[in-house]
Amino acid sequence: MAGCRPGSTNGILLPDKPREECGVFGIYAPGHDVTRLTYYGLYALQHRGQESAGIAVADGKKVQLYKGMGLVSEVFSGDQLNNLRGHIAIGHVRYSTTGASHPVNAQPLLFRYAGGMLGLAHNGNLTNVTELRSRLMATGSVFQSSTDSEVIVNIIARSAQNGLEDALVKCMIDIKGAYSLVIITENKLIAVRDPHGFRPLCLGTLGEGYVVASESCALDTVGAGLIRDVQPGEIVVMDENGLESIQVLKPRKRAHCIFEYIYFARPDSFIDGFNVNMVRREMGRVLAGEYPVDADIVIPVPDSGTAAARGFAEASGIPFEEGLMKNRYIGRTFIQPSQEMRDLGVRLKLNSVREVLNGKRVVMVDDSIVRGTTSGKIVAMLRDCGVKEVHMCLSSPPITRSCYYGIDTSNEDELIAARLSLEEICRSIGADGLYYLSLDGLLNIFGNSRDNFCTACFDGNYPVEVAKPKETGKYSLE
Known part of the structure; x- marks a missing residue:
């Protein structure tokens, strides 16, 4: 004592x-207004980051993105939300723990690679990012931002010959540190959590669809029901075939961030089975x-x-x-x-x-x-x-x-x-x-x-x- x-x-x-981290949100829900639901979900996660906000939406053929600096209410207007149409979406609110507070570092990040389009939103920090970035640059990679999240995207793109899921498996073997990811393609939503489970990530249902978020309060806000937390070392794929879980890495010693309970998380959230309040x-x-x-x-x-x-x-x-x-x-x-x-x-x-x-x-x-x-x-x-x-x-x-x-x-x-x-x-x-x-x-x-x-x-x-x-x-x- x-x-x-x-x-x-x-x-x-x-x-x-201490400064806030970031918040991520993702939804696969055909028949729902996923753009506005993501907007509301980000509102619920606004306490996790106030520097920038962004939403990427997919309709089966393409992925569209809008992001900017400021609070969720400052970045998005009704017209911008109306222009983002589809049945899959991911969103992000950011406080910069790596990379400067600058528009180019706002997320989600959106890229075109051999397999199509890929958007990614990340909560956490990689601990071997300097080594990985140097290795990628030495073999021709070009970086637009200073975030470690772009390193993840580059590793995925380089390993995607046998499909995105296989690329994610290889990526998880390479990267170290903290990462809760939501990833969008033209027809899939994917959630990933690091093998220690540093940062929170939960999974819920909305009708026949699925929702993932940094905290369960965001699920409550959009009317989704909590199923469970994404497990450390797990990949969850949501598409027209339903939900598939891939346990890539055996959970190492769990290391959930204790500060989520002390300060960061909203009191009405459940994280890894415990109510924060x-x-x-x-x-x-x-x-x-x-x-x-x-x-x-x-x-x-x-x-x-x-x-x-x-x-x-x-x-x-x-x-x-x-x-x-x-x-x-x-x-x-x-x-x-x-x-x-x-x-x-x-x-x-x-x-x-x-x-x-x-x-x-x-x-x-x-x-x-x-x-x-x-x-x-x-x-x-x-x-x-x-x-x-x-x-x-x-x-x-x-x-x-x-x-x-x-x-x-x-x-x-x-x-x-x-x-x-x-x-x-x-x-x-x-x-x-x-x-x-x-x-x-x-x-x-x-x-x-x-x-x-x-x-x-x-x-x-x-x-x-x-x-x-x-x-x-x-x-x-x-």
Whole structure:
């Protein structure tokens, strides 16, 4: 368990959350308006990426694509949706974990190869992408983007002489790291998940058709029923013959991303058999058991700490209150040209309720601290409201390592828990106490599945090997 109670304050002023990954959606549903259903599915996955969005649609003869920078609602209009017609579609919302935030890197990617047309949308990061790209370029491949997703497309195209499914099998043997893929051809929808199962991917039905998505909340949004998760190492092919499952690689040690449950996934989603909201509530209950703080009220940092705060309140018997209000109309980060405007930015997103907070000893629950910047501003905001004590409780262990599998958790020298002790972090955010959920407490929530998760950002145990060269001190991938 990790907790401390120091005294003085210090201010650090940088963003304080891991960045979203990406979201993918695919549908094979003759007789349905697959373009609009994909649009709605991407809306449900918008929390996974806000930089760009795209939809590719196939009608049996051709594949059409439209994509652009911005939110789903900004990229697509009614006319654009009307022009994309067919019975198969894939979609993507993106936050760039590899490749710059640029229109050429927006997905899906669409290519013409010997077998016809192929579109691909990818969630995750390849760890051997540098080696693969160099090998492909040495033998004549030309790349239009800087994403690792285009490397996957090139490998597929080079191995497609005996059909797309055979090419995918060969591709899965070559590539390493995290990938959940949805692939579209003129007449097929294909879903692929890496053999560790890093990134989520689920499968559902819509009438006689099929839907795949990063999270089950997208299936719910379009009226599809959840069947199961795509298994690690599995290819699922959906076409006029129905559904075919190909277990290409035996599932290696499962390494589902634990941060999906802590922060990234929507609370109403089911991922690998667990409801995200219920897991988060249990995190709060376990946290309360590990640290019985004496306080008057429990408040969440909305929305990331809400479920855990409710669990903490239930287990501790301390009343749950909404002491911070979130502005629901704040979207992507706006330009903040001065320090004064950066400080104001937190108050545009969150405001405190003085009547709830004044004179109280407060437990404030959030999911994590990455850099320690926003947390300090929120604590200062509570002090301004007359709060007597602020005890910061986090429903995750300290983040001390970078992620290489599709989440942007910053370089290790930017991670506050990698640089400072617990007491130093507590002083830097100005709290009276700082308490992290223990790793054992977190994993025990999952019972017999506790060994099925990637926890590298907490303990440095990378499922796909990561080397640390002595000459640089920086982590690199092998």
